[in-house]
Amino acid sequence: MKFSIDRIKFVNQSNNVLRAISSKTTIPILTGIKLDLDESGLTLTGSNADISIQAFISSDSDNDLNIESTGSIVLPARFFSEIIKKLPGDTLTLEVTNNNQTVISSGVSEFTINGLDANSYPHLPEVETSEQLTIPTDLFKEVVSQTVIAVSTQESRPVLTGVNFILNSEGLTLVATDSHRLSQRKIDITSDEAYSFIIPGKSLSELIKTVSDSIKEIKVAISENQVLFSFDNVMFFSRLLDGRYPETDRLIPSDSSTRLMFDSSKLISSVDRASILSHESRNNVIKLVINVADKKAILTGNSPEVGTVEEVLELENVEGEDLEISFNPDYLKQALQSFGGSTNTEMSFTSPLHPFTLRPTENKENFVQLITPVRTF
């Protein structure tokens, strides 16, 4: 195997693949990046237990890829990444010699790196791509980041560490919940066949970092236990989570006894300040007291050691009964941040002990965040 290539383009494609590679893996060969060179071009592969990423550099495009002989090799990813980034020339040459020894040279610099036999590298999952869903990148990134905040970080109920994608003729719904809060977002992408699958939250977070904003759309294909996202010359595989996702529809209350509307950015700032003190107390809870007649709400936080804070909030709109309710301020803050640029937020409460909902006024039919309050008495 021997080729030369434009160094910057090679670095860019390698960076896509390196996201999948962890130095913490228990399978030594997975700390490496695999290079496969055939007449059509160079394929780079990285993988860990959850995700695999493959990038293809075609020989017939403007990558200045000159193939002298084909072949495969696995190189230690951490060093490989640092080396190609720091090499001095515009072009680099890579040649596998005896015993998987690999010579990488560029300008005044020549590295000889101990590679590993590519035959020992595990096979990638196969996903049938005849039926694919296409989603605009910006919409996909938006809905994923709005829901992935609510996935559980506890492994005790594995399905809750993922986002449930429910696709049918009515639309595509993403739901995540860690059982303390829930995020649900619907978009107008439909399918005649009905699907429901659970993608690990970590895979989705890695995926939205991998997809650059210059990419217009992402293709999604599903097999029994894998999902494949394709964009540009990159294929991003993730395993799916086994098991049944809980029915979440019935968790979202349809009635309410108190409804009000906040200026979103003012509410975020107040919650942020109130949590300076609640973060110091054992249970990280702030209290919201709603006074309907005065059209005011008071947010309080306290820490026995440090002190107390009181925030007075004017309500844009309020109806129903007075209420006193306590909850984790971080959940509220993340929920509000997920609404992005929405100017106002609608909140609906049924009782101090029942979950309450937040909806951005600009998109209240398709987006809801739900938070379970904390009993403080």
Place this chain on the structure above:
Amino acid sequence: MKFSIDRIKFVNQSNNVLRAISSKTTIPILTGIKLDLDESGLTLTGSNADISIQAFISSDSDNDLNIESTGSIVLPARFFSEIIKKLPGDTLTLEVTNNNQTVISSGVSEFTINGLDANSYPHLPEVETSEQLTIPTDLFKEVVSQTVIAVSTQESRPVLTGVNFILNSEGLTLVATDSHRLSQRKIDITSDEAYSFIIPGKSLSELIKTVSDSIKEIKVAISENQVLFSFDNVMFFSRLLDGRYPETDRLIPSDSSTRLMFDSSKLISSVDRASILSHESRNNVIKLVINVADKKAILTGNSPEVGTVEEVLELENVEGEDLEISFNPDYLKQALQSFGGSTNTEMSFTSPLHPFTLRPTENKENFVQLITPVRTF
């Protein structure tokens, strides 16, 4: 004690003082920031075992400082800093009520914080400021950052954790060494009286971060065991290190058997690449082989597990004998970086086992970095 003040100006002066405050201190009151308000203005104080910083906000300048009643208080620094940064208004009001309880209010927000009695706060050192040295800020920052890299991080010989300032009629010399390398820089600031004192490296690093680039010059005053740096409305105190600094002049070789000149930025890049592999080996050493006849040098690094690297360097100028020498690449890299924009670097060697010197060609009389090689055979 009660006052109101322009919030942003208050935050800026508080930030200067907060640099001195560590949450790791064993003296609880030093985790606080002290506020002293008298008719002339507000003094903020922060301190740890090594440094103390005091900032003064005058009542007669444009700080919008409105004094209602004078007094003193100590407030928990970490929360205080976060609170004043996040408050919503342009102005804030601070009032000490009963039992050192302090109410900080701004816009819709009101914090009540448990303060501590200011009488329990330790007294600051006193430094006579009748005789002061004045140094331009940019020059001071330059010479400190050029030498402080060589201070020792080991407490086994405490004097080596500081930079030795030697001031006399010939000039001001700064020297630091951790016994593996040495950095010495001279500048043209003189004094009729001779001084020699050792300032902890950590204090100097903190100081150059505190002094903003908008400040033109720094005043330095010395007492028996303290140094005081004054600038703007800030006073920065540091303890001095006790003990005798080693005579370093005799360590710098006056003769050489091999002299050469490198392009500084090319040499830094090559050392950086060579160290990718040396960092993986047990002793972090790279080898430089100088071939005088060919006007070439070869830099090699290796790690038994990962592989080897070879860098070919063209020499601008070389005279003397061929040489093979090994050393820590990080020392060489930091020495070269300390030369800043110098295009070329002069290196002088006497033998593979004796310290060698680096000098920036633009300032070779006043600046030298010395590195002790490593025996590899």
